[in-house]
Amino acid sequence: MDAASGQGNGTRSEPPSSQFQKIWRANLVCPAEGPPIRGGAVLTRGARVEAVGPAEEIYPAGRPVSDIDFGAAVLIPGLVNAHTHIELSGLEIDPSTMGEWIVRLVREVREWPPHLFLSSSRLGVSASLEAGVTCVGDISASGQSRRILSDMGMRGVIFREVLGLVPGDADSIVADSIFEKRATQPGEGGGGALRTGMSPHAPYTASLALYRAVIGAAGAKGWPTATHLAESPEESRFLDDGDGPFAEVHKALDSPAEGFEPPGLSPVRYLSEGEVLGGIDLAVHCNQTGEEEWALLSRAGAAVCLCPRSAAFFGHPFADAAGMRRAGVRLCIGTDSRASSPSLSVLEEAAALWEADPELTAEALLEICTANGAKALGFAGEGAGVITPGGTADLAVVEPPPGEPAELDRIFRPGASVRTTISGGIIRYERGG
Ligand SMILES: [Zn+2]
Numbered sequence: 001m002d003a004a005s006g007q008g009n010g011t012r013s014e015p016p017s018s019q020f021q022k023i024w025r026a027n028l029v030c031p032a033e034g035p036p037i038r039g040g041a042v043l044t045r046g047a048r049v050e051a052v053g054p055a056e057e058i059y060p061a062g063r064p065v066s067d068i069d070f071g072a073a074v075l076i077p078g079l080v081n082a083h084t085h086i087e088l089s090g091l092e093i094d095p096s097t098m099g100e101w102i103v104r105l106v107r108e109v110r111e112w113p114p115h116l117f118l119s120s121s122r123l124g125v126s127a128s129l130e131a132g133v134t135c136v137g138d139i140s141a142s143g144q145s146r147r148i149l150s151d152m153g154m155r156g157v158i159f160r161e162v163l164g165l166v167p168g169d170a171d172s173i174v175a176d177s178i179f180e181k182r183a184t185q186p187g188e189g190g191g192g193a194l195r196t197g198m199s200p201h202a203p204y205t206a207s208l209a210l211y212r213a214v215i216g217a218a219g220a221k222g223w224p225t226a227t228h229l230a231e232s233p234e235e236s237r238f239l240d241d242g243d244g245p246f247a248e249v250h251k252a253l254d255s256p257a258e259g260f261e262p263p264g265l266s267p268v269r270y271l272s273e274g275e276v277l278g279g280i281d282l283a284v285h286c287n288q289t290g291e292e293e294w295a296l297l298s299r300a301g302a303a304v305c306l307c308p309r310s311a312a313f314f315g316h317p318f319a320d321a322a323g324m325r326r327a328g329v330r331l332c333i334g335t336d337s338r339a340s341s342p343s344l345s346v347l348e349e350a351a352a353l354w355e356a357d358p359e360l361t362a363e364a365l366l367e368i369c370t371a372n373g374a375k376a377l378g379f380a381g382e383g384a385g386v387i388t389p390g391g392t393a394d395l396a397v398v399e400p401p402p403g404e405p406a407e408l409d410r411i412f413r414p415g416a417s418v419r420t421t422i423s424g425g426i427i428r429y430e431r432g433g
Contacts, residue, residue, distance in 0.1 A: 020046060020064075020065040020425075021043060021044065021050065021062070022045075022068075023041055023043050023055070023059065023060070023064045023067045023068070024041060024044070024068055024070070024397075025039075025041040025055050025067075025068065025069040025070065025075075027072050027073060027406040028040065028073075028074045028075070028407065028408065029041065029042060029052065029387070030076045030363075030366055031052055031388065032077050032367050032386045032387065033371065033388055036363075036408060037053060039054055039055055039056075040052070040053065041053070041054070041058055042393070043058050043060060045425075046425055047393055047426075048391065049388060050389060052387045070397045070420065072399065072406045073397050073398060073399045073400075073419055074397070074398050074400070074406050074408060074410070075387075075395060075397050076398060076411070077370040077374075077384070077385050077387050077394060077396070078133065078155075078394030078395055078422070078423055079132045079346040079369050080135040080137075080346070080370055080374050080377070080385055081133045081135070081136045081333075081334050081349075082137040082282065082372075082376055083226070083282070083334025084139070084344060085138065085139045085337035086120075086121050086124035086125060086136065086140070086145040086148070086149065087117045087121045087124070087138075087142055088105075088109070088337040088339050089121065089123040089124025089337070089338045089344065090338070091108065091339045092339060093108075093339045093340075095313055097245060098232050098234055099245035099246060099249045102249050102253075103249055103252045103253060105339055106253055109141075112142075114142070114144055117144035118144050121144055121145040121147075122152075124145070124344060125145075125148050125149055125154055126152070127338075127343070127344045128344050129154075129428045129429040130418060131343070131345040131346060132346070132347065132397075133154075133344065133346055133396075134154065134155055134395075134396070134421060134423040135155040135156045135374060135377065136154060136156035136157075137157050137159065137305070137334065137377050138159065139161050139199055140158050140160060140161065141160075146158050146194060149194055150193075150194055153193075153428050154193070154423065155193040155194065155384060156377060157194075157195050157224055157226075157377045157378065158194060158195070158196060158197065159198060159199035159224075159225075159226045160197070160199065161199045161201055162174060162177050162198065162200055162210060162214060163210075163255075164206060164207060165204075165205060165206065165207050165210075165250070165259070166207065166256050166258055167207040167209035167260075169207075169210075170209035170212070171213050173210060174210070174213040174214055174217050195223070195224075195378070196223050197223050197224040197225060198217065200214045200225075200227050202227060202229065202235065203227075203229065203235065203239060203267045203270055203271060204234075204235050204238045204239065206227070207259070207260065208270075208271075208274040211227075211271065211276040211279070212274075212276055214279075215276055215280075218279075224281040225279060225280050225282070227282075227283060228284045229268060229271065229280075229286055230266065230267040230285060230286045230288040230289050231285035231287055231311075232288070232314065232316050233317075234246050235267055235288065236266060236267060239262055239263055239264070239265060239270055240262060241262050243262075268286070268289055268296050268297060269293065272300065277296060277300040278302075280300065280302045281302060281303065281378070282302065282303050282304075282305055282332075283303070284304075284307065285311070285319070286306070287316050287317060287318055287319045288317075290320075290323075291323070291327065294327035294328075294329050298327055298328045303329075303331070303372070303375070304319075304330065304331055305332050305334045305376070306318075306319055306321055306332075306334070307333070307334050307335065307336040308321075308352040308353050308356055309336075309341050309349055309352050310336035312352070313340045313341065313342075314340065321353060321356055322357045322359060322360075325357070330372060331372060332372040332373035333346060333349050333350060333353060334346075347369070347398065347411060347412055350365055350368065350412050351413070362409040362412070365412065370385040372385070392423075392424065393423075393424060394422065394424070395421075396420070396421050396422070397419045397420040398417070398418050399417050399418075399419050400415075401414065402415060419431050
């Protein structure tokens, strides 16, 4: 292999590697935008895609610096895990009721020193790259996952999580969170591979005043917002009458709840009537929803991130994904944290969604795992989540189960495996490598 000399365009402002052309081929290339391409290839230059199409049509005139043929594999955009908690990747908590699980999790994590959040984050990013994930919607309470995500070449939004049910505390909680972030992460810009967002945790732990304060602050900074919403029957019960297992959680954790008045509304209606739903970009879970809630979510412009295996872990009834699709709700997918999910694999999560919504086509499922998540996180402008000329060169190579052909539907089956993960035109993971 030789260096791509002779490809210079006369400027020296970028490092030489940004001029290198590489070609990546596979029996099937699925750009998640346009039809699958048999005998396809992706031509990249530095961190960007230059062309995608049949290999013989896009082969460059000058010899590329590398030419890799993955053979019997499916080349797709890097997968987008739109909801996870990277910093909790080293934490496993046995299945129990959600209330007991929350109490155990909070008690454990309260004791963690910063280095444990860092090592746990490293586990999470490694596992994500092994699963073909190149972009995450990461919820962080500690702020420690950012360094690891950055070092390992991951793209995404790190949502700073805030909690507080006492309405009078809302402004100071948001001000403290923003100040803390600025103090610990100086020099962070808004247009990079890692961006900041804010997340009021959920309607049972965040007051409407806190939602409003977050939406105001995030709006002023152009940051996206996410929240856990309508996840469990326990949440619906707490909003209905202020009682039940989540009232017990607040007592067990000594979390103040003075001033919280149960609205007697479903979680989605509560946020809608509180005039905060329109400020939420990403609503996570939405298991406890029906047609009325789907119409509200759709009108508010919120994307819904489904986490089917986390719902199974807790024994929650899972969202009616097919109903949501028919109602025009924009869907993406997330694994949630390792504390409630068997892995950080988006493809395995997607297999569970397909089981729940068998009428989905493989193409639509791929979009839920890629383009839709990138859009919901605000990365569509960079061409993340699709393979498109000028877009970011984030790719995953997935081999079908042994002995099966390289067809798109096979990458969601047990036995399929990620062979290579590429972000910004650089190989970040290679199986056995
Ligand atoms: Zn979560």
